[in-house]
Amino acid sequence: xxTTTRNSAFRTGFLAGLxxxxxxxxxxxxxGVVATEAGLSVTQTIGFSLLVIAGASQFTAIQLMSENAPxxxxxxAALAVNLRMAMYSASLQPHLGQASFGKRALAAxxxxxxxxxxxxxxxxxxxxxxxxxxxxxxxxxxxxxxPLWVVGTWVGAVAGDALPxxxxxxxxxxxxxxxxxxxxxxxxxxxxxxxxxxIGSLALTFxxxxxxxxxxxxxxxxxGAEIERQRG
Amino acid sequence: xxxxxxxxxxxxxxLGLGTYLIRFSFLGLVGNRKMPDWVLRHxxxxxxxxxxxxxxxxxxxxxxxxxxxxPIRFAAAAVTVGVAWWFKNxxxxxxxxxxxxxxxxxxTSGV
Numbered sequence: 001x002x003t004t005t006r007n008s009a010f011r012t013g014f015l016a017g018l019x020x021x022x023x024x025x026x027x028x029x030x031x032g033v034v035a036t037e038a039g040l041s042v043t044q045t046i047g048f049s050l051l052v053i054a055g056a057s058q059f060t061a062i063q064l065m066s067e068n069a070p071x072x073x074x075x076x077a078a079l080a081v082n083l084r085m086a087m088y089s090a091s092l093q094p095h096l097g098q099a100s101f102g103k104r105a106l107a108a109x110x111x112x113x114x115x116x117x118x119x120x121x122x123x124x125x126x127x128x129x130x131x132x133x134x135x136x137x138x139x140x141x142x143x144x145x146x147p148l149w150v151v152g153t154w155v156g157a158v159a160g161d162a163l164p165x166x167x168x169x170x171x172x173x174x175x176x177x178x179x180x181x182x183x184x185x186x187x188x189x190x191x192x193x194x195x196x197x198x199i200g201s202l203a204l205t206f207x208x209x210x211x212x213x214x215x216x217x218x219x220x221x222x223x224g225a226e227i228e229r230q231r232g
Numbered sequence: 233x234x235x236x237x238x239x240x241x242x243x244x245x246x247l248g249l250g251t252y253l254i255r256f257s258f259l260g261l262v263g264n265r266k267m268p269d270w271v272l273r274h275x276x277x278x279x280x281x282x283x284x285x286x287x288x289x290x291x292x293x294x295x296x297x298x299x300x301x302x303p304i305r306f307a308a309a310a311v312t313v314g315v316a317w318w319f320k321n322x323x324x325x326x327x328x329x330x331x332x333x334x335x336x337x338x339x340t341s342g343v
Contacts, residue, residue, distance in 0.1 A: 019326065039233040044240050051248025061247060065233050065240075074243055079250045084282050090258035090271075091278035098264040108256035113286070120279050170296045171305055171333055174287040175312050179325030181283040182316035193277040194284045201285030202292055217282040224277030225270070 009133040013140025016122070020114040023172045024145050025152045027055045032156020034059065038066040042157045049153035053112060053146070057081040060209060081210035087217055088116040095123045096138070098131040107135060110142040117180050124184075188231065193224030304340065308333035 028049060035045040040062070048058050061078040069077075088111055096107050119138045123129065129137075185191055200216025207215070235243075267275070291309045293299040311332040316325020 019323065040240060041237075044237075044244060047241070047244045048247075051244060052251050054251055057247070057251065061243065065235065065243070068233055068235070071235075071239060071243060075246055075250070078247050079254070082251045082254050084286070085251070085255045086257050087278050087282055089255055089260075090262075090267075091275045093258045093262050093267065094272060094275065096259060097262060101260075101263075104259050104263070105256065108259050109252060111255040111259070113283075117279060117283055171290075171294060171308065172330075174290045174305075174309060175326050175329040175333070177283050177287045178291075178309055178312045179316040179322045179329060181279060182313045182325060183320040183322060184280055185317060189277065190280045193281045197281050197283075197285035198288040201288045205289055213282065213285050216285045217278075220281030220285065221274045221277045224281060225273040228273060228276075 007136075009129065010136040010140040010143075012122070013118070013137035014143055015140075016118050016137075017114065017141035017143070017145055020118070020141075020176060021145060021148060023176055024055075024114065025148050027173075028149045028152030029156035031055060031058055031062075032153040032158075033160050034156075035062050035153075036157045036160060038062050040157075042154070045157040046150060046154050049150050052078075053109075053149060054082050054085075056209075077208060077210075080208055080214075083210055083214045084217060085111060085116075087214075087221075088120075091120055092116065092123075092138075095119075095134050096131060099135050103135050107138055110139065110146060112142070112145075113177070114145060115141045117177065121180065121184050187228075189224045189227035192227045193220040196220035196223040304333065304336040307336060 031049065032045055035048060035058075036042060040048070048061075052058055052061075057078040060081050061074050064074045064077055089108065092107070092111065096104060099107065115138055118141045119134070122137055123134050126133070181194070185194055197216050197220035200219050201213050204212030204216055206212075291305065292301060294302050294305045296302070297305070308329045312325045312329030314325075315328035316322055319325070
């Protein structure tokens with residue numbers, strides 16, 4: 001069953017990923033500009049995007065490095081921003097856990113906000129998909145995003161000031177993720193979790209970046225699970 | 233910044249490795265073992281528990297307005313959620329949100 005649908009799952013993922021290039025590519029270019037302006041070489045800047053692939057934490061690291069923060073602080077702050085991805089990893093496990101070690105290792109490398117959010121909403125709908133279909137879909141969402149993330153960084157690093165100063169896409173990211181998550185709110189339990197997440201993350205912004213979201217997220221998951229348990 | 237080149241590379245490599253291990257964690261180590269029901273029940277809420285909180289501060293305190301709450305961006309976010317939820321369609325929601333944002337920005341630009 002897997003082989004016949006493999007290409008269509010990959011293609012479905014590829015198409016679903018296209019709109020996210022609107023956020024990813026300008027974000028990558030901007031990172032290239034900011035990182036080289038802060039003093040990183042072009043190679044180092046590309047190394048960042050290639051190895052870390054996480055915009056928010058990359059910007060956090062560059063921001064702190066431009067203030068000459070101690071290395072341990074830079075690492076702790078930037079890694080904290082990425083802790084939510086442990087939740088993504090756990091949430092994907094029931095869907096991709098049966099894949100081979102190599103495939104899981106690759107999926108982990110490509111596990112970012114966009115691929116996770118697209119993947120999980122599709123996996124919840126496609127109950128007949130095999131683990132391989134899901135893996136193909138997941139890779140499909142990133143097949144353009146990942147290379148363009150790196151190329152975009154390179155363009156930003158090399159072209160720098162020659163680029164238009166204001167790409168005016170500051171609000172594209174919230175819009176895309178809100179549009180993606182809203183249809184996933186199907187029950188009172190989902191709604192309870194979403195509301196808890198919003199209130200929690202807004203209330204905890206005084207904590208270091210990423211920590212507040214993690215705490216809010218864990219509380220929200222508990223709220224969702226508890227509502228589900230009580231309602232049977 | 234005044235770090236040695238090696239220091240910068242150490243930051244990049246450790247950050248890359250650390251981020252990878254975070255992403256790999258459950259996917260890699262739990263593998264195909266089945267997690268207990270209560271864990272799975274919590275995990276079902278991961279997307280709705282993390283993604284709204286991820287963008288909430290960006291909606292509340294947008295960068296473009298220097299972190300001041302902005303009725304235009306708030307309206308765009310509300311329209312996005314409403315349309316995406318009502319039609320169960322991400323692209324419709326994103327398009328409606330983008331049109332709302334650019335429309336309101338255009339209308340108010342003359343004021």
